[in-house]
Amino acid sequence: MFFVKVYVTYKQSVLDPQGEAVKGAIHQLGYEGVQDVRIGKYFELKVKQTAEPVEEVIETLCDQLLANVNMETYRYEIVEMEEEA
Amino acid sequence: MKFAVVVFPGSNCDKDLLWAMKDIMQVEAEFVDHTATDLSEFDGVLLPGGFSYGDYLRCGAIARFSNVMKEVTRFAEEGKPVFGTCNGFQILTEAGLLPGTLLRNESLNFICKTVPLKVVNAQTNFTSEYETDQIIHLPIAHGEGNYYCDEATLAQLKANGQIVFEYQENVNGSVEKIAGITNEQGNVLGMMPHPERAMESLLGSEDGRLFFASMIKNFGKVTN
Numbered sequence: 001m002f003f004v005k006v007y008v009t010y011k012q013s014v015l016d017p018q019g020e021a022v023k024g025a026i027h028q029l030g031y032e033g034v035q036d037v038r039i040g041k042y043f044e045l046k047v048k049q050t051a052e053p054v055e056e057v058i059e060t061l062c063d064q065l066l067a068n069v070n071m072e073t074y075r076y077e078i079v080e081m082e083e084e085a
Numbered sequence: 086m087k088f089a090v091v092v093f094p095g096s097n098c099d100k101d102l103l104w105a106m107k108d109i110m111q112v113e114a115e116f117v118d119h120t121a122t123d124l125s126e127f128d129g130v131l132l133p134g135g136f137s138y139g140d141y142l143r144c145g146a147i148a149r150f151s152n153v154m155k156e157v158t159r160f161a162e163e164g165k166p167v168f169g170t171c172n173g174f175q176i177l178t179e180a181g182l183l184p185g186t187l188l189r190n191e192s193l194n195f196i197c198k199t200v201p202l203k204v205v206n207a208q209t210n211f212t213s214e215y216e217t218d219q220i221i222h223l224p225i226a227h228g229e230g231n232y233y234c235d236e237a238t239l240a241q242l243k244a245n246g247q248i249v250f251e252y253q254e255n256v257n258g259s260v261e262k263i264a265g266i267t268n269e270q271g272n273v274l275g276m277m278p279h280p281e282r283a284m285e286s287l288l289g290s291e292d293g294r295l296f297f298a299s300m301i302k303n304f305g306k307v308t309n
Contacts, residue, residue: 013235014188014233065146065150070233070235
């Protein structure tokens with residue numbers, strides 16, 4: 001069993017208007033030092049071990065569904081976990 | 086010529102499209118469920134606006150994997166006409182039937198108003214009843230209509246005449262004010278504005294009629 005964390009964010013070349021709006025609010029709070037805010041999506045997946053390597057499963061899912069690679073990039077972390085009863 | 090209006094969970098402009106085709110354009114049209122696996126009795130497919138699958142994940146991302154989209158893809162590959170408006174456009178980009186993607190409007194606002202558009206290319210089978218550079222008025226109603234593509238894709242769109250409609254004012258932040266595009270073959274068109282809501286002067290504009298008239302005239306010739 002694997003526990004997988006997937007992070008999807010807009011590419012740097014794509015304007016993130018939500019991030020910009022939140023950055024504005026942060027500056028209003030007085031934290032002018034915060035230079036950039038990007039908002040993304042976070043997924044937690046529990047994946048059973050199969051013949052296919054888990055990395056390949058996750059990359060396929062990211063490329064086809066979890067991210068739109070036209071505008072987004074993704075990264076992921078895979079942690080092996082004990083089988084659930 | 087017979088049109089399929091695909092109904093996804095969350096479609097809310099399906100009735101407008103059906104009405105536009107049957108009552109105004111006087112052609113055959115019927116609803117087709119997202120679970121359908123056969124479109125062989127139809128000559129054209131229309132993907133309506135709305136919020137398919139609640140726009141969860143991304144607009145159109147989940148609808149793309151519905152049963153009917155495999156058949157829509159096959160239909161498009163055969164050169165038959167596929168038209169998507171608003172959420173239908175988003176589904177077509179997610180399905181890879183049209184290049185690019187739709188981002189959140191630059192202003193973050195949901196925009197609902199009638200806007201002037203320029204018909205950039207009146208040589209397509211969807212726009213032949215208009216004049217090139219004609220200004221028409223169609224309603225928009227979207228929160229994520231900001232068309233985005235990379236520079237290589239934009240160059241291809243321009244070189245192939247795939248940019249069909251442009252906003253007069255860049256209402257949502259789209260690359261080069263793009264409001265609607267076709268695929269390279271010219272038989273798939275997606276646009277954020279709603280021609281099906283501009284069919285009667287009583288409702289503000291009749292400028293959508295010539296869009297469907299072009300489709301029926303040009304693609305009807307091929308299929309009938």
